[in-house]
Amino acid sequence: MLHIVDDEEAIRDSLIWLAQSRRIEAMGYDGARPFLDMLGTDFAFNPEGDCLLLDMRMPDMSGAQLFDALEARGYTRRMPVIFLTGHGDVPMAVDSLKRGAFDFFEKPFNDNSLMDRVQEALRASLEAGDQAQVQARLDSLSAREREVMDLILEGKMNKVIADMMGITMRTVEVHRAHVFTKMGVRTAVELARLLK
Known part of the structure; x- marks a missing residue:
């Protein structure tokens, strides 16, 4: 499942369409709070993997702040994060990469390159889930x-x-x-x- 958090509806909708054209299930959220609310309910990791496309600049809570919250809760190990940034946000995105983000793309981005990277992130999510299951068995x-x-x-x-x-x-x-x-x-x- 591709989770898309971006406050711009047009971008969110086009990313959902782009993902679905690659047969990737996608869900959009208009900000960090709705996404966190979804996680607070009966969230379970998707057996086919999870990935988060996250806009860096949003009102109320930035993408970097949401990333920090997810990292503190342990979600980023099973849900790779790909940041979408404007040109002024590149240093912030590079800092997030150093702290464990999967990748970042500067807007405007190449659709095919982004979706290829999303598919790699979904595979990484599956591998992390497998590793978590093995660790649980060992424990x-x-x-x-x-x-x-x-x-x-x-x-x-x-x-x-x-x-x-x-x-x-x-x-x-x-x-x-x-x-x-x-x-x-x-x-x-x-x-x-x-x-x-």
């Missing part, structure tokens, strides 16, 4: 399961793991089964691939 492991997993990833066999940890082979097998279940894999190879 669900007990310390002992984590220890067994690390030894599995080193290529150690159950008997060796049992000897190293001072536990029975049956206990290793139980921990191994829990690791595989919690991580959503069936084999050590799948586990290694997931964590690479």
Whole structure:
């Protein structure tokens, strides 16, 4: 989902049309407050990725201020931000890039270049979501399961793991089964691939 925050209706509408012409679902907001209000409801990240096109200069709350608010809430890790700037805003946009914005485009911009970059940002959003899921799975492991997993990833066999940890082979097998279940894999190879 492409979220477009721009106080100029004509620009917002043309960006929505441009996104939809590329088969990208898009939603427009006429300022930072309506966008924050939407996030405050039952917002869930889109399984196909999220990206925010954000105008730098808006009344009430600037794009930079909204970016700071989103960053403080942890949204920018899963929702890459692309700034749209007027020529006087370039230093502010460069500063935002240094703090984690995905990119910025100066108005007027090349439509194809912008949409190509939006698609890259949506892919990055998906990857960040995948990483967040893997991290959540890792966080669900007990310390002992984590220890067994690390030894599995080193290529150690159950008997060796049992000897190293001072536990029975049956206990290793139980921990191994829990690791595989919690991580959503069936084999050590799948586990290694997931964590690479």
